[in-house]
Amino acid sequence: MRRSAFVASLSAAAAAVVLTVASPASAINTYNSQPAPERTEVGALIVQWDEDGDPATPDVVDWYCSGTMIDTDVFLTAAHCTTDWAPGARFYVSLAQDVQGALDAAKAVPGRTPAQVAAAVGVAGTEHTSPAYPGNSADSHDIAVITFTDKQAAALASRWSFTPATLPARNQLASLGSRTLAASEWLAAGYGTQEAQRGPGGQTHPGGGVRMKASLGFNALNPTWVRLAMNESRGFGGACYGDSGGPNFLTVGGKRMLAATTITGDGPCYATNVVYRMDTDTARTFLGQYVTLP
Structure with a gap:
């Protein structure tokens, strides 16, 4: 975002995937984030x-x-x-x-x-x-x-x-299991705007246009989604408007994979990044038309 x-x-x-209490994704937050020239x-x-x-x-x-x-x-x-x-x-x-x-x-x-x-x-x-x-x-x-x-x-x-970037194998996230996913490093990257900031005219999302990165925490694995925590109090950052389509990398055993892409989250960009899994049959069927899959 x-x-x-x-x-x-x-x-x-007409951008949004509509999820319960969620809104379209945006940018890497200002808190707990840093530039990503190496990505x-x-x-x-x-x-x-x-x-x-x-x-x-x-x-x-x-x-x-x-x-x-x-x-x-x-x-x-x-x-x-x-x-x-x-x-x-x-x-x-x-x-x-x-x-x-x-x-x-x-x-x-x-x-x-x-x-x-x-x-x-x-x-x-x-x-x-x-x-x-x-x-x-x-x-x-x-x-x-x-x-x-x-x-x-x-x-x-x-x-x-x-x-x-390296894509995951078929159903790799589910095979790893929630404990491994929670213990592993998650990293979002993108060009999006900052978390909501209040001003005289209401909330705005300033910034954007520079590649940034931030660590996130694992919350839950769903059939086609991963829900990631980006709470500042837990030392995480996260995505916001303009980060949509950007990668959420997972590093396991020293190997980094593009596990999912940013799609949606909470409107102010403070709490949750909801990302689309790249290891599902749906994603792989589409991607297999354009790349050789692991």
Whole structure:
């Protein structure tokens, strides 16, 4: 979750998975978090979309969600990040540490078109969203990928060095069991906004656009979800608006896997991150079309 721009995308992209007492996910909180320059496989989803009624010339460029390279030519994110855009929307991926800074600099160059801004900050790709999305509360099918041609993948590799994240084996989280999951390290990463802050105009979610990370605690494993604690008092941080689609890494026996992706949580971004498991048959059936699975 993290990022004010993602709040705007909630209406533009109709973003949310609806869960009991939950709302769409956002950013890495300010408490118990830190920058993540080493997590170069984690990137931002940039969208160029139409706001003036002329879909032939998409005129708005901004970043809206997070995600992870799971192969040299495949970027994993959430379906609610890639759906319900105006016709003609174009998707780009940036693996920069400070995507907001890169966007600001690109937009400041006189005469640049939106397409030139997007290309200056990210690499264009093709969106593939689960056809079963939005599903239901038991299984939202909230999963999507951006794929890249050989030429586009080469452009990514020339701009940013990264090692694709490792996905879990089939039903690996359930096989590990709750005790191991609770005793292991969980880490969320993304570009999202900060936890809710109160002001004269009500609650706001400032910040966003810089890749951050925070440790979380294990709460519960459900058939397609993991519920993670991000309470400050327990030494945890967590996700917020704009972190949607971003990774929740699990480290077991010294090996890190991309166990789940951020989807939703509590609205103020203080308590719970609800993440979509990557080890289920649903996720694997979709991902198996684009990557070789463990």
